[in-house]
Amino acid sequence: MLRLKKLVKTYKTGDQALKAVDLEIPQGQVLALIGPSGAGKSTLIRCINRLVEPSSGEVWLEDTELTSLSSGGLRRKRREMGMIFQEYALVERLTVMENVLSGRLGYVGFWRSFTRRYPQESVDEAFRLLDRVGLLAMADKRADELSGGQRQRVGICRALIQNPKLLLVDEPTASLDPKTSRQIMRLICELCEERGLAAIINIHDVALAKMFVQRVVGLRFGAIEFDGRPEELTPDVLTAIYGEEDWEATIEKVEDEDEVDHPHGGFDEKAGVSAL
Numbered sequence: 001m002l003r004l005k006k007l008v009k010t011y012k013t014g015d016q017a018l019k020a021v022d023l024e025i026p027q028g029q030v031l032a033l034i035g036p037s038g039a040g041k042s043t044l045i046r047c048i049n050r051l052v053e054p055s056s057g058e059v060w061l062e063d064t065e066l067t068s069l070s071s072g073g074l075r076r077k078r079r080e081m082g083m084i085f086q087e088y089a090l091v092e093r094l095t096v097m098e099n100v101l102s103g104r105l106g107y108v109g110f111w112r113s114f115t116r117r118y119p120q121e122s123v124d125e126a127f128r129l130l131d132r133v134g135l136l137a138m139a140d141k142r143a144d145e146l147s148g149g150q151r152q153r154v155g156i157c158r159a160l161i162q163n164p165k166l167l168l169v170d171e172p173t174a175s176l177d178p179k180t181s182r183q184i185m186r187l188i189c190e191l192c193e194e195r196g197l198a199a200i201i202n203i204h205d206v207a208l209a210k211m212f213v214q215r216v217v218g219l220r221f222g223a224i225e226f227d228g229r230p231e232e233l234t235p236d237v238l239t240a241i242y243g244e245e246d247w248e249a250t251i252e253k254v255e256d257e258d259e260v261d262h263p264h265g266g267f268d269e270k271a272g273v274s275a276l
């Protein structure tokens with residue numbers, strides 16, 4: 001459903017962030033993008049929805065090539081790509097409900113978006129999504145009253161209410177503690193499965209990626225160094241991706257934690273909310 005062909009991004013500074021990346025993702029597949037700082041992970045994700053303009057190459061979302069779209073065409077196609085950010089990107093002074101509904105802005109006309117009047121079916125869907133992520137009781141709270149994990153759940157609802165085909169997820173857990181990080185990763189992966197959604201999750205934490213996804217792509221210096229199953233991430237492969245970084249210690253630290261909640265999926269909403 002997503003195909004990148006020889007995708008190149010060279011910034012004005014001369015930094016070559018992506019070097020002819022080829023990547024194909026079938027419908028419903030959740031892929032973790034790993035790699036050291038500066039490898040090009042954020043650039044790759046942002047070139048797909050053209051928050052960053054690729055220098056050359058093609059991005060195909062189903063049968064549409066995105067790099068050649070006009071701004072109107074791009075706006076319509078962006079509805080099909082939900083984005084989840086590291087820093088949540090919520091409007092702090094709006095309520096949880098208003099933040100979720102803002103995910104529909106790409107669909108409503110100018111006046112409706114200007115006055116923030118949304119159709120009832122969008123409001124109903126927002127309630128359903130908030131219920132699903134365990135935040136129903138928080139619908140009227142202001143975003144700035146929420147914890148990091150709760151904010152990220154709002155960010156997830158805002159992306160999903162767009163009814164996207166693809167989720168672009170940029171470091172969703174980088175600002176969260178380890179337990180909340182696992183809850184958020186599990187939630188994203190479960191929701192993708194429920195909805196048959198494809199996703200690219202840019203994630204620093206290799207252990208976390210291995211816990212939840214079936215495919216891992218490792219970037220190094222803007223090129224794909226590894227593309228395979230999590231269990232194929234051997235020490236040699238990780239060294240090839242990360243260099244001589246002490247990645248082994250990081251993985252052991254996470255796996256040694258005595259509490260690994262819900263290893264077989266199934267987000268416990270009550271526990272999730274009270275734990276946040």
Ligand SMILES: Nc1ncnc2c1ncn2[C@@H]1O[C@H](COP(=O)(O)OP(=O)(O)OP(=O)(O)O)[C@@H](O)[C@H]1O
Nearest residue numbers: 011012013015017036037038039040041042043044
């Ligand atoms: N706006 C920009 N202008 C110039 N160079 C940039 C810009 N954004 C990123 N780069 C450069 O492009 C390369 C890839 O950066 P990118 O942020 O995509 O990497 P990353 O793998 O996401 O890193 P991190 O994990 O630290 O976020 C780096 O060399 C970076 O310095």
